[in-house]
Amino acid sequence: MPYDYIIVGGGPAGCVLANRLSADPSIKVLLLEAGGSDWNPLFRMPAGFARMTKGVASWGWSTVPQKHLKGRVIWYTQAKVIGGGSSINAQLYTRGNAKDYDAWVTDAGCKGWSYREVLPYFIRSEDNQRLVNAFHGYGGPLGVSYPVNPPPISFAFLRAAQELGIPFNADFNGAVQDGIGHYQLSTRDAERSSASSAFLKPVRDRKNLTVRLNAQTLRVEIEKGRAVGVTIAQASGTESLRADREVIVSCGAIGSPRLLQLSGIGPADALKSAGVSVVHDLPGVGDNMQDHLDLYAISECTGDHTYDRMARPHRTVWAGLQYLLFKTGPVTSTLFETGGFWYADKKARSPDIQFHLGLGSGIEAGVAQMKNPGVTLNSAFLRPRSRGTVRLANADPKAAPLIDPNYWAEPYDRECALKGLRLAREILRQPALKPFVLAERLPGDSLKSDEELAEYAYRSCKTDHHPAGTCAMGTGPEAVVTPDLKLRGIEGLRIVDASAMPFVPSCNTNAPTIMVAEKASDIILGKQLLPPAEI
């Protein structure tokens, strides 16, 4: 049966598109996801995040050795499950800075994507538990709420940051991004609000929407310069599926350039050296990769102030019961629910450092677990100048791609990241945290110079999981898609996901991706939400 639209990739972007496009019963939509279902309750529990960077529902990829990090290979979690990253992420709901989107217009030529023009799409998707004003709304599919019961150490952290001169901010997604506070979370009633549970589940019984799981797309089929369908892997061989109107690729910032290259769309030289026949030479595919790199300080606590205490079995059982019976307690925590935005470069146009307070140690893959209870403070530099690539290792669709974020290729990124790490250490040393924090364990008091801290970073840094920009929209020769997300040079093919962002926003990237897909669905359907007269 031919479909009107085939959406490849059931992550945040794919789920939003499936919902919005199939709202018209005359449009037949197929959503294809390589991963499986999210039925397991672990996906719904906010604290399930503690398992999510350690291989659950992920493709199992790593970066190539990082040239500017002394050859370090970094574990690179990318979701493989319906809902994509929104089913395994830390559920922080952040939109970034208004100037991020304004720069999409002024610096990348993406007409129509200014903050004023995208704000209505953030609001349309939102079901905010608390806030209704010029920046927020309720009644949309995506649950947004504040942490249920943050522990005392997180409030001490807020006071400590203020002692250092960083102001309190009750809403990073409002008029001002700067400051420290509790994050809004993509949760509703103490459960994860993933794109799957928010956008897909409520419309699964639409007769014009088909969702196929465990269906990895092997290539987009191009005939006479037009995308006409896809070929997917099946237990016994392959299957071809036709799209009458469009194929929409929403496989994420790694998956989308990977699928395009497997389909023969990308830089001709790179395709040839991977053994793929060139269908359409498009140099920007897989270029312009941006990501946020996390450095962190870990301190030992004076007592059981964080969820490291849950390591003891009787406490885990009690926390489970508390959650099941009352929807309160540690399981309601995403473990990273406090933090904020501040400056490494005082001349920066808007905050360029983001903090995430980790309520424990060893929460994420590769991060040290302390013997005694600990607290972690991540700091990520938000506007990297380094640019990386996503390439194929070979023509085999099962092979892992070559992911090269090229972290710290630009010395400015290293300089700002180290300033961010110093700020994180300073916050943890402020008087307000003294009753909670015994001593810094990582990097450790003895490491002071930039060189020593850089050596520590080479050993310990990790991705903040925000790849973007690898099929960037724009108007220049490197642009992969036009500002209406059409692939340049092929008819009937759009790219809609984090890969289409020309610059990674200064925040976590789930809400911005959902916004991109919300706006894309209107572009596809020929509709438009009007921007507010003023904000």
Ligand SMILES: Cc1cc2nc3c(=O)[nH]c(=O)nc-3n(C[C@H](O)[C@H](O)[C@H](O)COP(=O)(O)OP(=O)(O)OC[C@H]3O[C@@H](n4cnc5c(N)ncnc54)[C@H](O)[C@@H]3O)c2cc1C
């Ligand atoms: C561990 C982790 C923690 C994060 N924490 C946060 C956070 O707290 N807050 C936040 O805002 N952001 C966070 N992010 C980032 C956020 O989740 C991503 O920006 C967002 O998921 C990107 O959405 P996407 O639709 O572009 O791609 P993805 O989420 O990557 O979804 C793409 C989907 O396409 C599927 N796919 C790929 N290739 C194929 C193929 N060939 N055929 C079929 N299907 C395919 C994948 O399996 C996947 O399900 C986190 C991400 C990770 C991984």
